[in-house]
Structures are given as C-alpha cells and as structure tokens.
Amino acid sequence: MTAPLTLPESFALTFRGYDREQVDERLEELVAEIRLLTADRDAAVAEAGHLARQLEQARADHAELTARTDRLCRTPADPAAVGDRVRHLLELAHGEAEEVVAAARDQAAAIVREAEEAARQRTADARAQAYRIVDDARRRADRLAEIGRRTADRLRRIDAFLADAEGVLEEQAPLRAVA
Incomplete structure (x- = not known):
C-alpha cells in the first residue's frame, strides 16, 4: 500500500483569496476519496494475487x-499380461460392452424406424x-363464380327493365304535356 498524498493543512490567506472553510472541506473530501480508492486498489491487488x-x-493440477x-x-490392459481372474473379468467386460453396443444399435434402429414411420404418416x-383445402377452395370458387354469373344476369335484367321503363316514361311525357 502506498501512502496517501500529503496535502497542506490549510492555505495561506491572500487578498481576494478563497474561502478557507470551503477549501478545507473540499480537501477533506478529496483525502477521504483518495483513501477509499487506495483501499479499493489494495483489495484488487490482493485479489489478483x-x-x-x-x-x-490449477495449471499444476491440470499438468499432473x-x-x-x-x-x-x-498402457492399455492386455489380457495376456494379467492373471487368469483379471483376464476373465476383462473378457466379461468386453462381452458386456459388445452387448450394450448391440442393444444401443438396435434401439437406435428402432427409433429411426419409428421416426421414419411418423414422418411418412405426417x-x-x-x-x-x-x-381437402384445395377441394374446399375450388368449391368456394365455383360457388362464387355461380353467384357472380347470377348477379351479372340479374344486373342485365335490371338494366333492361330500367331501359324499358325509361322508354315508357319518355313516351308518356309528351302525352302529359298535351293534357
């Protein structure tokens, strides 16, 4: 830890100088802040160490x-280099490992078959x-087309009726003027 900066206890007063209390308060604040920063730095250095x-x-443990x-x-275990009992245990372990691998392969194949069947079904x-969606859309389109044809036919009949009505009204207009 390094010693904090030594600051003068007070400043000399001069004509047109600063307020002594303000300067002293500010210096106390700065000294307190320096002490805190120094303590923080020392704690950080200790933590880093x-x-x-x-x-x-950890590096030494890793290397070991x-x-x-x-x-x-x-130096893998060689069945020929060990006793009969250990050799038998190794053979049993190899046999069991082969069974586990075979069972895992069978299970994986079954899972693949199930997944393929599920994919086919989906x-x-x-x-x-x-x-179904396409058929529904075609039926709706056909219904809309039929509605469009009927609507167009009705509009043509309404236009014809209106044209006839206008013709009748035009013929009757001169008769009214005479009467």
Missing part, C-alpha cells in the same frame, strides 16, 4: 492429471389436408 496463485495451482491420463492411455396427413 490470490487468483494468480489459484491459477498456478494430463500426465497421469497419458500414462494410463499408453406427410400423408399433410397431403390429405392439402387436398
């Missing part, structure tokens, strides 16, 4: 474990639904 020691220990793993991996369901 602690973390560095932990890192070095890596060396141990390498040693174990380089595809068939989606296709059927798409056909």
